[in-house]
Amino acid sequence: MDNNGYSADSSPLPPPALRWLPVWRRNYRVWLKLVGPALMGNFGEPLLYLLALGYGLGTFVGTIGHLPYLVFLASGMVCSSAMNTASFEGLYSAFTRMDVQKTWDAMLTTPLSVPDIVLGEAIWAATKGLISSTAIMVVAALLGAVADWWALLALPVIFLTGFCFAAMALVVTAVARNYDFFMYYNTLLMTPMMLIGSVFFPLQEMPAAIQWLAWSLPLIHTVELVRPLMTGLPLEQIWLHLLVLAGYSAAFLALAIRLCERRLLA
């Protein structure tokens, strides 16, 4: 351990654009340690819900549009699961690392900086969203609720959706004092968005104000892309939906970085 053999210029630090990667990898390694129960939940929960609601409720509902209720619901749950999983990771898990375990503080004594950490957390949360949505899609396919292989094109949309909700969640985490604070976000934004996001039932019969509200939020744009891709219906206004998701993602990522810098670098 002599100091002389080491010069800073030979340090194999990744280029700035890839410095989020060690943050992502750290979370991935922790996830791997508990991969068994994690995947059990990812596959088991949607299977139970799809069976119970899809067949149970589906018997009363019949079809929505031309889709059997199970098919309608499965594509909706793929979307809401990306939202819920990425949000939970960006709220509770990120807050634990930031405030309780001080994992971010440790990272900030290394060459990593706040944008690296926030970006790494967002991409990780999006990855978890992708895992859980993929599990639901597999379950849906086994139940015959996926039309064809075009459904795989939904996965990039799912990843973008996870990233979008992770960025929004990290903004909330950046200003949170404790876990209880997240209940405001969950109750006032997440739950309403899921209920009017065309996940469980279509929006057409709702009042105009509700429809207007739903279209101003990101989730329904995911559903409008993913449901046709999974069921073989025609896709419409692709770029509009992608633009809304990308716009939310960029704006909230920038805000999350700004607020985390204000909190951590005071």
Place this chain on the structure above:
Amino acid sequence: MPATVINANRLTKRYGVHTVLDAVDVEVQAGECWGLLGPNGAGKTTLLRMVIGATPPSLGQLQVLGYPIPAQATSMRRRIGVVPQKDNLDPDFTVVENLRTYASYFGLKGPVLERRLEELLAFAALESRRNAPISTLSGGMQRRLSLIRALLNEPELLILDEPTTGLDPQARQVLWQRLRALRGRGMTLVLTTHYMEEAQRLCDRVTILDQGRILETGPPQELIRKYIEPQVVEVYGVGLDDWHRTVAASLVERSERVGETMFYYAHDERALLAALNQQPELTYLHRPANLEDVFVKLTGRELRDGQ
């Protein structure tokens, strides 16, 4: 490597109307161990956070290893190690997983990393615990793990915020021995501490900070000679006040009462000790002056509660 490792000029930090650091000048030379002492709320942690680029100064200039801070803090942090005040080891990982993960933040991998892991586990006497979960380590082991984690990138400057707070005396001795070994290899050490004995043993130079201002800087022995008479006798017991008034006050240069104890400071303590030997109800401790006497003289006796 520049001869001056830390160069701070008129560093100031204000939060609203509250001034935490007030025009602080610091110069730390390569290879020295510099101690930052001060009561709770003196501004020690703020100053350390500034040095690693985690807190931007309100005013003043700061260079660390030649880099302007905070502008180039990321580049500078490749070359320093930080041991935080509270261990922030990853509870989900084992000892060696903690080291590997932290190393990845520096982009360290491959045979270079493997060699360093073995060297550092041996240095911290943690080889047999390499696969142990963090929760099974003692406080002293966790601190040693935090220390070698900060050494993974072979830093030129090692920053330690209260490295032995909360450790038992044996664990503290072990850590001191490791820090002396690092200083022996030419590493520059910066540490804050509440323990004056620690500062006196480890530091070439100390700076005493109070209410955001530097009160004094110098080698511990020099400061002791400058401020305190060489002999100190602490006395307590029944009848202390009467005995002090009638006998002791005239036998020494200086005395001070703290709680139930009188502190007597003298160049020649023999008369006082002779008088004390006539007073069996009084208990006394005779010792050489130390850094704690300097610290207390400069920062006062009143209790400081952290803010």
